[in-house]
Amino acid sequence: MTASIVPSSGAKRVLLAAPRGYCAGVDRAVLAVEKALDAHGAPVYVRKEIVHNRHVVETLAERGAVFVDEADEVPEGAIVVFSAHGVAPTVHEKAAERNLRTIDATCPLVTKVHHEAKRFAKEDYDILLVGHNGHEEVEGTAGEAPDHVQLIDGADDIASVQVRDPEKVIWLSQTTLSVDETMETVRRLRERFPKLQDPPSDDICYATQNRQVAVKAMAPECDLVLVVGSRNSSNSKRLVEVALDAGAGASYLIDFAREIDEAWLDGVRTVGITSGASVPELLVRGVVDFLAERGWEDVEEISTAEETLTFSLPRELRPRRVAR
Ligand code: 10G
Ligand code: SF4
Secondary structure, eight states: OOOOOOOOOSOOOEEEEESSSOOOHHHHHHHHHHHHHHHHSSSSEEOSSSOHHHHHHHHHHHHHHESSSGGGGGGTOEEEEEEOOOOOOHHHHHHTTTTTTTEEEOOHHHHHHHHHHHHHHHHHHHEEEEEEEOOHHHHHHTTSSSTTTEEEOOOHHHHOOOOOTTEEEEEEEEEEEHHHHHHHHHHHHHHHHHHHHHSEEEOHHHHHHHHHHHHHGGGGGGGGEEEEEOTOHHHHHHHHHHHHHTTOOOOEEEEGGOOGGGGGGGTTEEEEEOOOOOHHHHHHHHHHHHHHHTOOOEEEESSSSOOOOOOOOOOGGGGOOOOO
């Protein structure tokens, strides 16, 4: 479907970006914790936030999920779910030492990047991993090949990066980056290393790309873009930046409708709404209702893509095949 935005008379209106919200990897990871709770009862331990969304984490915690920072906080022999962002091999090793029963909810598209890191490390490339320092996904990917990976987080890192052989350098990336910003980073990296190789396929995933394309389509029409998502959600934060770059008058990241400051709405006609890949639709509905109560009742969905991808549950939760 193509986006068509026809400005109307000056009345208040809402544009709702599509796609928005849950991606296939988040859907699978949240379901994995729910299924683990159903099958084994509480508590089910989860290393780090299963996805970076406050509402999701609080809701699962109410059901009996216990979120921990590291596997060594989990009692010996207990069940632990690894988050959608992925883990380094050392985390698997630590869990095995404690006889933990692991359920790996790493998104298959993150696992794909891990495979790339392993493959190019084996071929002895210098790997420039574009991503945000301290983000769990980057720690997991870099952990696959710590001796070959260097993190590129911003312009300062480009100037100081050193490689062993400029003929044998490849860049990989975190899955949830801004596409435009990453392409600019790569352009600048290539100024230093003209032989820099591209990843075999896009590391920034389909969901990240689609949500950015959708927000770009509506942002120029919007006096205000509200992005539903948590502060620690990389892809949600990127949507605010993309909205502003694409011409939104203002843009804010909110976890819940109650965080909307009424002053943001002063003089505003068109409000755009989108949400990050870890955000349940319920929270977007809350924002739509909040605005409707204040006169923004005219809601139009601006769709730039349809998503049909789904992933099967982590192996550990799939029904066992009975041999006949
Ligand atoms: O955008 P980030 O990576 O911070 O994560 P999120 O949990 O907010 O969204 C889903 C994306 C992932 C699980 C990373 S692959
Ligand atoms: Fe997977 Fe992309 Fe969702 Fe991350 S954002 S969980 S890579 S689909």
